[in-house]
Amino acid sequence: MLFESEACKNQGFIYKNRVIGLQFHLEMNEQTIRNVIENCRDELVEGKYIQREEKMLDRVELLRESKKLMFRLMDNLEKSIIF
Secondary structure: OOEOOOOOOOOEEEEOOOEEEEOOOOOOOHHHHHHHHHHHHHHOOOOOOOOOHHHHHHOOOHHHHHHHHHHHHHHHHHHHOOO
């Protein structure tokens, strides 16, 4: 297991050094967050594990780091593949 949280015990894992499973979205950018808010607003209800619109938009500076992590993860996976 790579990642876990209170909300999700298996938040990230590697299976047989070939498959990566992630229960979060490293691929998000500011526009995709705005699209989620616009198209899923009725699902963004108060809850322990549901972020409010304002919080999602206030943290867009983290997206650049998420993108770097996503590419580093994919690069490392590619390097480990034996053909």
